[in-house]
Amino acid sequence: MKNNKTAQGILLNTIVIVVLFALFQALTAAFGGAGSFKLVLVPSLWQCCYLILLAASLNLVLGFLGQLSLGHCGFMAIGAYTAALLSLACERAGVFTDKSGAVYILIIFACILAAGLLAAVTGLLVGIPALRLKGDYLAIITLGFGMIIVNVINNLPFCGQDGLAQGSAAASLYKTGLGFGSKAKVTYLWIALLVTVLCVTLMFMFVRSKYGRAIRAIRDDEIAASASGINVSSYKVLTFTYSAFFAGVAGALYACATSSLSTASFAFTNAGILNSTFVVVMVVLGGMGSLTGSIVAAVIMFFVNYQIANGSWVAALPPFLNGVFKYPMLVYAVVLIVVIIFRPRGIFGTYEFSLINLAGDIRRARVRRAEAKAERKEAKAHA
Amino acid sequence: MLEIKDLNVFYGAIHALKGISLTVEEGELVSLIGANGAGKTTTLHAISGLIPSAPGSVVSLDGADLRKTPANKIISMGLAHVPEGRHVFARMTVEENLRMGAYILRDQKQIASGLELVYTHFPRLKERRRQLAGTLSGGEQQMLATGRALMTEPKILLMDEPSMGLSPLLVKEIFAIIETLHKSGITILLVEQNAKMALAVADRAYVLETGKISMSGSAKELAEDDRVRKAYLGA
Numbered sequence: 001m002k003n004n005k006t007a008q009g010i011l012l013n014t015i016v017i018v019v020l021f022a023l024f025q026a027l028t029a030a031f032g033g034a035g036s037f038k039l040v041l042v043p044s045l046w047q048c049c050y051l052i053l054l055a056a057s058l059n060l061v062l063g064f065l066g067q068l069s070l071g072h073c074g075f076m077a078i079g080a081y082t083a084a085l086l087s088l089a090c091e092r093a094g095v096f097t098d099k100s101g102a103v104y105i106l107i108i109f110a111c112i113l114a115a116g117l118l119a120a121v122t123g124l125l126v127g128i129p130a131l132r133l134k135g136d137y138l139a140i141i142t143l144g145f146g147m148i149i150v151n152v153i154n155n156l157p158f159c160g161q162d163g164l165a166q167g168s169a170a171a172s173l174y175k176t177g178l179g180f181g182s183k184a185k186v187t188y189l190w191i192a193l194l195v196t197v198l199c200v201t202l203m204f205m206f207v208r209s210k211y212g213r214a215i216r217a218i219r220d221d222e223i224a225a226s227a228s229g230i231n232v233s234s235y236k237v238l239t240f241t242y243s244a245f246f247a248g249v250a251g252a253l254y255a256c257a258t259s260s261l262s263t264a265s266f267a268f269t270n271a272g273i274l275n276s277t278f279v280v281v282m283v284v285l286g287g288m289g290s291l292t293g294s295i296v297a298a299v300i301m302f303f304v305n306y307q308i309a310n311g312s313w314v315a316a317l318p319p320f321l322n323g324v325f326k327y328p329m330l331v332y333a334v335v336l337i338v339v340i341i342f343r344p345r346g347i348f349g350t351y352e353f354s355l356i357n358l359a360g361d362i363r364r365a366r367v368r369r370a371e372a373k374a375e376r377k378e379a380k381a382h383a
Numbered sequence: 384m385l386e387i388k389d390l391n392v393f394y395g396a397i398h399a400l401k402g403i404s405l406t407v408e409e410g411e412l413v414s415l416i417g418a419n420g421a422g423k424t425t426t427l428h429a430i431s432g433l434i435p436s437a438p439g440s441v442v443s444l445d446g447a448d449l450r451k452t453p454a455n456k457i458i459s460m461g462l463a464h465v466p467e468g469r470h471v472f473a474r475m476t477v478e479e480n481l482r483m484g485a486y487i488l489r490d491q492k493q494i495a496s497g498l499e500l501v502y503t504h505f506p507r508l509k510e511r512r513r514q515l516a517g518t519l520s521g522g523e524q525q526m527l528a529t530g531r532a533l534m535t536e537p538k539i540l541l542m543d544e545p546s547m548g549l550s551p552l553l554v555k556e557i558f559a560i561i562e563t564l565h566k567s568g569i570t571i572l573l574v575e576q577n578a579k580m581a582l583a584v585a586d587r588a589y590v591l592e593t594g595k596i597s598m599s600g601s602a603k604e605l606a607e608d609d610r611v612r613k614a615y616l617g618a
Contacts, residue, residue, distance in 0.1 A: 210486075217483050224470035226433060228531065229458040229487035289474075349472070365418045 009356040016355060019199060024193070028186060042185050047259040048302050049078075049192040050250040053199055055282040055294040057246035062280065063288030063350075064207055064237045067131065068139040071146030072278040075244040077266035078116035078122055079251025081153055084261055086111045086175030099184060111178060112195060112252040119248025121242050122149075127240035131233060135322045146276050178331030179259035192253055199246050203291055204352075205244060215239050216289075252276070275329070281336045287346030292353040298348070302329070384568055385430070385444050385462075385539055386408045391437035392422075392429050399425050400436075401500035401594040407539065408484035409574050412565040414581040414602065415574045416615060417591035423574040424467055426591070427541050430572075444474040446537070459487045467574075468547060469524040471531075473517030477508055480516050480527055494534070499540030501530035504560065526560070539570040546577045547557050558584055578615035582606040590615075 030036040042373050058072045088108060090096060096104045130141045159173060180188060206212055214235055217225040226232050254274070255261060258272050282301050286293025305328065308314065314325045325332055339346065354361075385407040392400040400422050407413045417423050429436045432454035436442065442449040444462055452460060453531050465486075472480050481501055483493045502509040505526045511519065516527055525545055531539055545561065546554040556581050565571055565584065575581035582588055585602040590611060598605065 100591040213475075213479065213483065214486065216475060217486075218473035220474055221470045223433065223466045224455045224472065224528070224531075225456065225483070227431060227466055227470075228483050229455050229535075230404075231453070231455040 001097075005356065012355050021190075021193065023127065025190065028189065031094045034200035038182050038186055043182070043188055044302070044306065045189060046185060046192050046253065048299050049301050050197040050257070051298040052196055052252040052295050053250035053253070054244050054279050055170040056200060056203055056285065056291050056296040058205070058244045058279050058366070059283045059286070059288065059291060059294045060203060060215075060243040060246075062283050063290065063294075064212065064219065065215045065236060067236065067240075067334055067382070068135065068280075069240070070125075070139050070276050071144070071149070071242075072151035072243075072247055072279050073274055074142075074146040075119040075123060075207055075247035076251040076254065076274065077149055077153060079119045079160060079248030079262055079265065080255040080266070081113040081173070081251075082118045082248070083111040084151065084173060084177060084179070084250035085158065086114055087255075089177075091177045096109040099180075100187075105188075107189070108178060108191060108256065111255075115252035115255075116248040118244040119251065120245035123244025123247075124237065124243040127237040131236040131240060131279065143276070147267070148269050153263050173261040178256045179261070180256050185257065188256070192256070195249060195253065199249055200291065200295065203246065207291065211238070213236070277329075278332060282334050283346075284336060284341050285346055287348035287350060288350040289350040290346065290352055292351065293346050293348035296348070301332075304335070386441065386570065387426075387443075388425070388441035390429060390440040391444065392425055392434065392440075393437055396592075397436055399594055402431065403591070403594075405589050405596065405599070406609065407570060407601045409538075409570055410568060411586045412561070412573060412584060414585035414588040415572065415591055416576070416578040416581050417586060418577070418615075421591040422594045423576075423591055424543055427543050427572070427574055429462065431462060431541060434465075454545060456565060458537070460534075462541065463532035463535060463537035463539075465532045465539045465543060465545065467543035468469065469521065469528050471516040471519070471524050471527050475513065475516055476513055476530040477504070477516055477519070477527060481512075481531055483535055484531030488535060497534040497536060500536065501533050502531070505530050520555065521549055523608050525553075526547065527556055529560070529564075533564075533569075537569075539572065540564070542571060542573045544574060544576060545579065546575060578611070579606075582611075582616075 043259060053074060054072065058069065060067045061067050061072075080186050090107050096107055098104075125143075126145050130138060130145070133141060207216075214225070214230050216231055217230060217236060218227065222232055267275075278301070282297045283294055283299065286295070286297030307324050308331060317325070351361075384409075388404045389404070389405040390400055391398070401448055403422075403426060405413070415423055415426060425434070428434045429440070430442055430449065430454060432449060432534065436450060440450065444460055447460060449457060449460070449462070455564070458464075472483060475483070480496065481498060485497050488494050488497070489504065500618050507523060508526055509521065516524065519527060519608070527538075529542070542561070545557050549557065554577065560570065561573065562584050573581055581601065582602045582605055587600065588605050590598040590601045590605065598608065601610075
């Protein structure tokens with residue numbers, strides 16, 4: 001009975017995803033060449049894709065495992081540079097010459113996978129010593145890692161401005177082998193969508209598995225978890241590594257979406273969208289312990305960020321307000337404070353969206369709301 | 384069954400346990416009583432490997448050396464620990480909590496029989512099995528923590544202050560449950576501040592004072608001992 005429902009759920013999800021995907025491809029074919037579709041919507045979708053992966057993967061550590069990690073963008077940087085340099089090496093070696101065809105697509109996927117794997121290995125190496133620490137100390141050490149990784153990349157002999165040139169170390173990498181232009185972004189948008197759907201599915205499977213239950217137990221009570229036979233430290237490292245993998249994949253997507261990489265964009269001092277604290281804001285806003293929440297919050301925060309950077313309404317504001325938006329981090333800090341005061345659980349709490357349970361969830365929510373209303377009425381009558 | 388010899392534990396420079404020796408035989412209910420800070424919880428934590436004990440200490444269960452076993456493997460050797468202060472997984476349901484107790488088991492049949500065992504001892508948990516553990520009352524959380532430890536049908540159960548923070552009525556109820564568990568053949572090592580109740584249910588008892596065992600004997604003898612009566616029973 002239960003297995004039956006799982007199978008139905010998988011079938012339903014697959015059908016919906018395939019239909020949406022086909023619809024989207026049709027839209028792309030119809031409007032692919034048009035200006036705002038190509039120049040605004042598609043790049044936005046690319047950004048949303050890697051932000052979703054970034055937020056959801058951090059939620060595994062922050063929401064499900066309950067450990068505060070502030071260096072998530074470090075893993076993303078590793079992923080981005082891995083993908084960029086690997087693709088550049090392939091281009092120089094002549095594996096692909098023009099940016100199209102089956103070989104090129106294969107290289108893209110190989111780069112994405114390699115980015116995830118190298119980030120995961122780094123996650124493992126950082127996680128083994130770091131996860132012995134708790135709370136603030138773990139936050140400090142991961143914060144330090146985020147800064148260190150940027151400096152390491154800056155000083156690698158083969159990460160120079162021209163990519164693989166020896167000894168030309170610099171903060172920026174002007175070529176990235178992948179680096180899609182606006183037309184290629186439309187053509188290969190399906191890769192970003194496919195990778196995102198696949199990764200989110202893998203994360204959902206993880207949190208619903210026996211491992212997911214174990215890490216939630218660790219979050220609630222480490223002593224009791226250990227007494228129940230859970231190897232607390234190895235589960236922590238496992239989750240950290242798993243999460244780093246998806247941050248690496250997000251980095252690879254970032255490398256695809258931008259034609260040049262700069263370590264400054266992953267740095268902690270960066271006021272833009274790729275900042276480890278910004279990712280924490282997304283997770284808290286969406287709800288710690290809800291992947292659905294992370295996905296929605298990533299899109300919302302992207303929109304906020306986009307509006308602050310590009311919205312014409314900002315310029316129309318009076319000057320004293322206008323100035324605030326020159327410092328977007330200030331805005332995000334306010335968002336975080338407001339969320340923590342008024343809705344500490346985040347938008348979704350720990351609720352997970354599921355197509356097959358949707359009808360039941362809505363019904364239950366309605367019943368709850370009716371009950372709350374009746375209670376309020378009664379309280380009023382008493383008063 | 385459980386044998387502890389010369390157990391020493393240090394917290395940095397502080398010598399918390401100064402060479403404790405005690406035994407628990409099969410089927411016995413042994414109480415370890417003592418005041419705040421005497422080292423009762425430390426003893427249990429050292430036994431179940433949650434904190435390291437100094438070299439030279441002996442902790443063995445049926446001849447197997449527990450000091451060489453990592454904390455998360457000890458449960459599969461038949462020793463279950465009910466931590467102090469009702470450590471339940473607050474954001475998981477009652478039944479999920481119990482299933483976590485059987486985390487090391489793979490056999491679904493064994494898990495089902497563990498659940499049945501727990502539900503017969505604690506019918507109230509069955510009524511609330513879909514409720515989040517954090518929303519249970521203090522007494523129910525203590526039942527849940529105990530039930531979770533019973534899921535693997537352990538050889539010996541270590542209980543840390545089950546009466547902590549409970550009303551007198553609930554304390555009685557919890558101790559009645561401990562007696563039932565004992566009568567059903569489970570070996571129990573019970574750590575308690577409530578010396579009166581602990582001595583009433585136990586076969587034997589040890590008194591722990593600032594890291595040392597100061598007295599031991601049958602629970603009845605100790606309950607009548609003048610020093611124990613003055614120091615712990617308030618008579």
